[in-house]
Amino acid sequence: MIEDLVDRLRLVRSPGIGPVTYRQLIARFGGAAAALAAVPDLARRGGGKTPQLQPRADAEREIAKVDKFGARYVALGQGLYPRLLAELEDAPPLLIAKGDLNLLDRMAVAIVGARNASAAACRFARGLAHDLGQRDLVVVSGLARGIDSAAHDGALGSGTIGVVAGGVDVFYPPENEERQRAMYERGLVIAEMPPGTEPRARHFPYRNRIIAGMASGTVVVEAAPRSGSLITARLAAEAGREVMAVPGSPLDPRAQGCNQLIRDGATLIQNADDVVEAIRIPASQVRSVAAPYEPIEEINGDDAAKIVEELLGPSPVPVDEIIRLSGASSGAVQMALLEIDLAGRLDRHAGNKVSLRTA
Amino acid sequence: MIEDLVDRLRLVRSPGIGPVTYRQLIARFGGAAAALAAVPDLARRGGGKTPQLQPRADAEREIAKVDKFGARYVALGQGLYPRLLAELEDAPPLLIAKGDLNLLDRMAVAIVGARNASAAACRFARGLAHDLGQRDLVVVSGLARGIDSAAHDGALGSGTIGVVAGGVDVFYPPENEERQRAMYERGLVIAEMPPGTEPRARHFPYRNRIIAGMASGTVVVEAAPRSGSLITARLAAEAGREVMAVPGSPLDPRAQGCNQLIRDGATLIQNADDVVEAIRIPASQVRSVAAPYEPIEEINGDDAAKIVEELLGPSPVPVDEIIRLSGASSGAVQMALLEIDLAGRLDRHAGNKVSLRTA
Numbered sequence: 001m002i003e004d005l006v007d008r009l010r011l012v013r014s015p016g017i018g019p020v021t022y023r024q025l026i027a028r029f030g031g032a033a034a035a036l037a038a039v040p041d042l043a044r045r046g047g048g049k050t051p052q053l054q055p056r057a058d059a060e061r062e063i064a065k066v067d068k069f070g071a072r073y074v075a076l077g078q079g080l081y082p083r084l085l086a087e088l089e090d091a092p093p094l095l096i097a098k099g100d101l102n103l104l105d106r107m108a109v110a111i112v113g114a115r116n117a118s119a120a121a122c123r124f125a126r127g128l129a130h131d132l133g134q135r136d137l138v139v140v141s142g143l144a145r146g147i148d149s150a151a152h153d154g155a156l157g158s159g160t161i162g163v164v165a166g167g168v169d170v171f172y173p174p175e176n177e178e179r180q181r182a183m184y185e186r187g188l189v190i191a192e193m194p195p196g197t198e199p200r201a202r203h204f205p206y207r208n209r210i211i212a213g214m215a216s217g218t219v220v221v222e223a224a225p226r227s228g229s230l231i232t233a234r235l236a237a238e239a240g241r242e243v244m245a246v247p248g249s250p251l252d253p254r255a256q257g258c259n260q261l262i263r264d265g266a267t268l269i270q271n272a273d274d275v276v277e278a279i280r281i282p283a284s285q286v287r288s289v290a291a292p293y294e295p296i297e298e299i300n301g302d303d304a305a306k307i308v309e310e311l312l313g314p315s316p317v318p319v320d321e322i323i324r325l326s327g328a329s330s331g332a333v334q335m336a337l338l339e340i341d342l343a344g345r346l347d348r349h350a351g352n353k354v355s356l357r358t359a
Numbered sequence: 360m361i362e363d364l365v366d367r368l369r370l371v372r373s374p375g376i377g378p379v380t381y382r383q384l385i386a387r388f389g390g391a392a393a394a395l396a397a398v399p400d401l402a403r404r405g406g407g408k409t410p411q412l413q414p415r416a417d418a419e420r421e422i423a424k425v426d427k428f429g430a431r432y433v434a435l436g437q438g439l440y441p442r443l444l445a446e447l448e449d450a451p452p453l454l455i456a457k458g459d460l461n462l463l464d465r466m467a468v469a470i471v472g473a474r475n476a477s478a479a480a481c482r483f484a485r486g487l488a489h490d491l492g493q494r495d496l497v498v499v500s501g502l503a504r505g506i507d508s509a510a511h512d513g514a515l516g517s518g519t520i521g522v523v524a525g526g527v528d529v530f531y532p533p534e535n536e537e538r539q540r541a542m543y544e545r546g547l548v549i550a551e552m553p554p555g556t557e558p559r560a561r562h563f564p565y566r567n568r569i570i571a572g573m574a575s576g577t578v579v580v581e582a583a584p585r586s587g588s589l590i591t592a593r594l595a596a597e598a599g600r601e602v603m604a605v606p607g608s609p610l611d612p613r614a615q616g617c618n619q620l621i622r623d624g625a626t627l628i629q630n631a632d633d634v635v636e637a638i639r640i641p642a643s644q645v646r647s648v649a650a651p652y653e654p655i656e657e658i659n660g661d662d663a664a665k666i667v668e669e670l671l672g673p674s675p676v677p678v679d680e681i682i683r684l685s686g687a688s689s690g691a692v693q694m695a696l697l698e699i700d701l702a703g704r705l706d707r708h709a710g711n712k713v714s715l716r717t718a
Contacts (some may be wrong), residue, residue: 011605022392122611124609124610246608247608247609248608249479249482249483249605249607249608249611250606250629250630251482262606262621262627263626263629268621268622270615270618270619271609290416304421
């Protein structure tokens with residue numbers, strides 16, 4: 001069992017405390033209990049109301065539910081937590097996982113694509129997943145219809161992880177219940193949301209970052225322009241992972257998304273060997289996006305907080321720029337941002353940018 | 360009419376005088392007549408027999424034939440000669456052309472591909488050729504079955520050039536007679552071989568270098584691995600031109616060649632706009648492979664010839680390396696090589712390499 005799980009969960013489930021804030025709180029205060037205790041004071045200094053922390057009883061109820069379902073928590077910073085996922089700046093602080101946890105320790109490739117993909121593309125995805133399994137790679141996908149389902153099916157015998165947008169115990173789409181149950185037994189199902197959560201549109205991009213973040217590379221098989229699969233590809237690229245795409249005839253409108261990805265620099269993939277070649281560079285050589293639990297320096301005083309607040313506006317600004325412009329230490333700026341964040345007055349954006357929340 | 364055409368033709372048609380040798384002879388002696396006169400002496404100095412120069416009467420007979428057919432010669436170094444083609448180290452010294460010579464002066468794109476291409480790929484090639492024509496680009500291809508024919512058909516209204524492997528008056532394949540006759544009227548047909556030449560397998564790579572050499576870029580549409588189309592693509596790349604390929608599903612074996620080209624760095628093409636974008640860099644900015652008629656320096660004496668001969672062996676060596684190792688001037692080395700060449704004792708290879716011919 002994870003030490004201080006209740007405290008961690010209370011932090012994670014408290015409104016206004018996202019993964020980035022969570023990470024900084026833990027880094028600053030050394031643990032979840034100390035962070036929880038510090039939040040009210042931090043928020044007051046940030047000029048806002050005390051955030052509504054999750055009641056202890058609610059956290060305990062969720063833990064009991066997860067336990068009863070036969071799932072377990074995997075916490076950022078623990079040995080079981082997927083190493084590549086931990087590199088994300090906004091890595092989920094807690095995952096809920098049901099199935100074979102050993103799969104978390106193996107090198108993984110994501111296969112994603114359209115829900116309404118062609119039969120040929122689904123067949124290709126299934127074959128590719130199978131062949132990657134033969135090369136000791138775990139296949140990660142999103143347990144959606146179409147390409148995702150085909151990828152899981154192809155790798156069920158060798159190792160596959162399904163990341164769901166809702167609760168680990170929720171079957172979406174409903175026709176995937178049998179597949180998801182098979183993966184509890186022979187694969188692994190992962191969720192960030194609490195059990196019982198029905199997936200909503202806003203959950204899917206968060207789910208996609210986990211898929212891209214766990215994998216050494218993401219293969220897109222048939223994706224419409226502006227689809228969720230392309231978001232996953234973008235997240236993979238932002239995390240410094242290999243982006244791969246399966247081409248198709250320009251006469252086939254369903255091939256447009258992948259062909260465009262290749263034009264934009266994705267590696268063209270024809271088979272499992274192409275994937276293995278693309279991800280051959282050890283992940284350890286990939287630049288770490290965020291060093292986990294980097295210690296934050298001591299605060300420089302209230303001056304820093306004031307300067308930081310003056311530098312913030314409604315337009316997102318890189319945190320690095322605020323540090324540079326403020327003349328304050330990185331630690332002091334992070335601390336000031338944390339306070340404003342916990343006061344409900346900060347928005348965090350992709351690429352480590354922040355803005356002042358507008359009423 | 361081209362001045363000294365008879366002399367040029369006699370040089371070109373003499374066995375043992377290829378395009379590279381021709382170019383160097385003209386550069387050294389200032390004209391075809393002087394070069395013709397010098398060949399016997401050069402060959403003797405190179406330690407071989409005098410090459411069998413084409414009889415004057417044969418050249419005159421070919422010229423009469425070309426004239427009667429309504430075609431004409433276009434000579435390297437003349438204004439009409441395609442500017443990009445002249446950049447090739449082994450640019451054909453003389454082209455025989457029948458049709459609209461104005462097409463030689465416009466920016467061109469090559470479209471090549473499999474003779475047994477799918478109907479869908481042929482349809483794509485025809486549409487692409489048409490759309491490139493709408494963007495003022497001339498479409499060059501090889502008047503073969505399949506993709507070539509489709510490309511010519513699509514661009515017949517806007518401007519298309521067919522480069523044939525045999526004589527300008529020979530229809531190969533025979534079913535293309537109607538198409539080729541239409542291009543005499545509304546397009547342009549080009550040949551390097553004398554009229555009446557039936558194309559042989561060895562002629563096609565020479566034909567392909569003209570296609571690739573005339574065009575700012577080459578688009579490959581469906582090509583089998585190790586096919587002539589891929590040779591054309593390689594020749595285009597070697598000439599510093601844009602290589603483009605149309606992708607296809609990995610499940611379609613006919614897409615393998617193009618997908619591999621894209622993996623190797625070719626630009627993925629979905630439509631005419633993609634082509635225009637790819638070739639947008641003006642061809643004038645492309646590094647010239649060989650400056651036409653660069654004057655060769657005076658000979659340094661017989662010493663250079665001896666040193667050069669000692670540096671030559673059965674393995675191809677870059678000419679630049681021979682120049683460097685010999686310590687002689689570039690002109691002296693070129694001259695020595697020319698003599699050995701005309702004596703039938705030199706083999707010239709791609710990438711400006713040479714070797715001593717082995718019995």
